[in-house]
Amino acid sequence: MENKLKFLLRLGDDSMILGQRLSELCGHGPILEEDIAMTNIALDLIGQATNIYTYAATLSTDFNDADGLAFLRFEHQYYNAVLVEQPNGNFGDTLVRQFFFDAFRVPLFQQMMQSKDETIAAIAEKSLKETRYHLKHSSEWVIRLGDGTELSHERAQLAVFDLWRYTQELFHMDDAERELVDAGIIPNLADLRGTWLQTVESVMQTATLQIPENQGFFGAGRLGRHSEYMGYILAQMQYMQRAYPGMQW
Amino acid sequence: METMTLEKLAENFQAKIDADIKIEPNDWMPDNYRKTLIRQISQHAHSEIVGMLPEGNWITRAPSLRRKAVLLAKVQDEAGHGLYLYSATETLGVSREDTIDDLHQGKVKYSSIFNYPTLTWADMGAVGWLVDGAAIMNQVALCRTSYGPYARAMVKICKEESFHQRQGYEIMTNLMNGTALQKEMAQDALNRFWWPALMMFGPSDAESKHTEQSMRWRVKRYTNDELRQAFVDATVPQAELIGLTVPDPKLKWNEERGHYDFGDIDWDEFWQVVGGNGPCNKERIEARVKAKEDGAWVREAATAFAEKRKMRENQ
């Protein structure tokens, strides 16, 4: 598959699957104001996925529109990081997952704005502003949960310990991506880890949370090998398109 | 300084209402007016919040990116509307949490329509078109209600609501322009939601004991039957336009009256559902109770952090 297309799918699938996870929360948040905030984020992510898939569809030989890419690939053809498949769990799990993700996406989009590919640069510019809000929101919550009550601290800490191992995959670089970096299309993802770590360490410190030592396993979502959660996510997400193939909605 | 008698206050109050002057939070108001408003506005708020559940049910299964985004936006709007209405309720001197506890304990109600399940994608069309359609009828009338904060909340809500009904109708239209399976899905959804939508307007005027006083205080501006008739008159042509059949054999245009005649509502079903025995009453309340209970540790954490920070700043 063409390098650029693969990168776009990795980017779009991250937004799509995380947006899908957040959509599960609608109507179940800890307070009305947070229901609105989380739904806002879900909406932003679905919007990003739509923009990214629309561009990707112009490069794809298998699908000619965003919906096709979103709903009709098979599991091994999705390239999201395994982090975004993790279940919502409790509010701490949801917000720590979000924080780790947002802290990566802000520097990613910042640097992507310099892409020699105009469309990719435009997608980055459009997504950056809302992603900064997402990061602010998730940071503030990680701090409040970490430095709140004993119970919230315990839950936030457990979430950090559980999810840390999945963050490594965000900075995955393979040959395809190195070629894109050389061509000035995308930033070097491995280099983003420095900024990411700075943001994370700063918030963790304010939140009185510890960062685990073990650097975790190498997730293979970027290669299309997902966790057991992915099958169920897709079963729900793709249901209508699979049960009623080829129809207009 | 003269002390005003209760009679004089009540007289001035009614005079304001009759002159369509808004009553604002710190104005004198009869106790019953305050109580009626608290009940009505909070029930309206609860309806928006509980209403997120039957539609939220289909977000993860929406059949296209656009439908997913639009449904997310709609449900988010409903949360926002609930919030505007809780905000209006609080101006009457009661806290949001207390009204929510009343809801969880079954002391106040929410719109009975949300006790029905959403079983297919077409239900998203039916709910948007019929339920929001019915709500709009009610809400446009309430934009001129006597209590200031309530009227202002309603104006805000009405501005955002018309997109909801249009989206629902668009879903139905697309289905009716689609395959045989899709048409069947749409007709089935209409069959299940038509009568519950008519029931949204409440008991008939003859059975409705609060109507007279509510009308006098302009907390209500049209009667249940008036709104129900207006809804039928507006909606039947919309159904016919896209080839749907309204599931009422007695439905018939009455040239003399200038309105549609329609069949009898099953009031047994209405009272059963209102009384807590509908298909989803239990699940809806359970979901709301769970959200509140599961969220307690989160709310407490934020409060604890705010207190810690205040203490640090004061040092």
Next chain:
Amino acid sequence: MKSNEWPLWEVFIRSKQGLNHKHVGSLRAPDAEMALQNARDVYTRRSEGISIWVVQSALIVASDPTEADALFEPADSKVYRHPTFYDLPDGIEHM
């Protein structure tokens, strides 16, 4: 009276350069930072605002032309008579 509910904040939005801030409603938040964020999410969902002010409702001092002068009760100086704007002495659980 429940004391563990987040405080109530009033929200004011200036939707465009050149206009005044307008009162748009209230929301619950644990502190000022979250109040601003929530206000953005709740009251600017359709990009309706560019400047947001939030104030704890209990801190607003109000003067409303009411019949209060003519009543035997003293005039209120709060925006509205919300139970949480008033401190109750310890020992009063429900009122």
